[in-house]
């Protein structure tokens with residue numbers, strides 16, 4: 267009998283487990299159910315628009331979705347259109363590939379002021395996410411930005427803010443976002459680490475991109491560079507040593523400045539943010555010890571401190587992920603990707619992870635003659651839910667390619683109703 271498997275989520279980990287199951291079981295019927303009308307999760311809506319090389323992985327993932335035994339069900343939300351319990355009755359196996367995409371909060375006073383955004387929300391804005399919340403301030407007056415966090419997402423934020431219009435050539439940044447960013451009267455972008463640079467999670471490639479920007483210089487002060495243990499990675503140490511200076515480079519209008527040992531404890535402002543207050547910590551050779559407070563003025567703040575797991579199906583969480591034993595949650599219910607192991611690693615990390623869980627599933631689960639796809643189609647039809655199939659997604663993709671302006675790879679359809687109309691072949 268044919269194994270019937272449903273994957274909830276069509277980001278990298280969801281696509282990779284579809285690929286692995288299709289390879290390992292030559293008859294399995296695999297359905298990928300996605301809340302949005304379009305696939306690929308954070309690759310479409312999280313990876314920066316000027317990182318088209320990274321986004322190009324969607325060509326591989328797209329081939330997986332187009333596989334003859336894989337069926338895409340876009341615009342179907344589990345928990346709204348169909349319950350997880352119902353899916354479990356329809357399929358032999360359910361794999362949750364729902365990711366982690368709720369911005370972690372600092373939980374400090376002033377965090378709800380206008381002008382403060384989580385990195386996921388801000389990346390959603392510059393990626394034209396259909397549910398993007400526009401930054402709640404007039405970005406046009408932004409001179410000083412504080413980016414809290416020392417990971418690659420913080421570098422994405424700094425780079426996108428600092429780039430000039432021509433530097434977005436070849437990206438898929440939309441005209442509206444391009445205009446907003448190009449008009450910023452930016453002077454300073456402060457990238458804040460609560461510990462020293464030795465603990466930062468930056469990749470060299472992303473650091474070097476900052477150093478190559480037309481209008482921005484990179485700087486770390488000698489005090490900040492020394493505030494922490496030695497940077498273990500030689501190339502990253504050498505990067506910061508090269509950009510170590512006591513004063514800013516006046517030849518470029520924007521400075522991207524790295525700070526070490528600053529713990530944010532309060533956002534200042536009456537209706538919108540105007541400053542961030544930090545406890546300073548000084549490295550004494552063994553530990554960080556308190557050494558006063560400082561305040562940095564800020565017209566816009568992005569907190570780039572990772573993501574919190576949201577237990578949308580009430581399955582229980584542990585350590586910020588869905589409680590699981592090497593990918594297994596319960597009999598017939600598995601998890602892959604960030605929801606399984608947390609928000610870390612590169613896109614390719616998901617491939618090996620999904621392959622591992624696929625092997626486990628095929629060892630543990632036998633088909634029990636459940637209806638699978640046919641049953642899901644009946645339920646959705648009964649409820650009047652128009653799902654987007656793979657052909658519908660390809661129509662959206664083609665429309666976005668055709669609408670691309672010169673210098674852009676695509677113009678994303680930024681509205682879910684419009685995406686659905688295009689997928690259904692309705693001419694707009």
Ligand code: NAP
Pocket residue numbers: 372414415416417418419420422459460461465466467469472529530570571572573609610611612
């Ligand atoms: P991340 O790498 O985990 O970095 C999070 C940063 O936030 C860390 O510096 C952490 O500091 C800091 N932080 C956490 N809680 C904080 C708090 N309460 N106060 C101040 N700072 C706090 O997360 P990310 O940057 O969101 O990246 C997520 C994943 O995506 C990573 O695997 C990343 O490499 C990947 N990614 C890759 C690329 C690329 O390859 N181009 C681009 C974007 C993202 P501590 O270390 O002190 O906890």
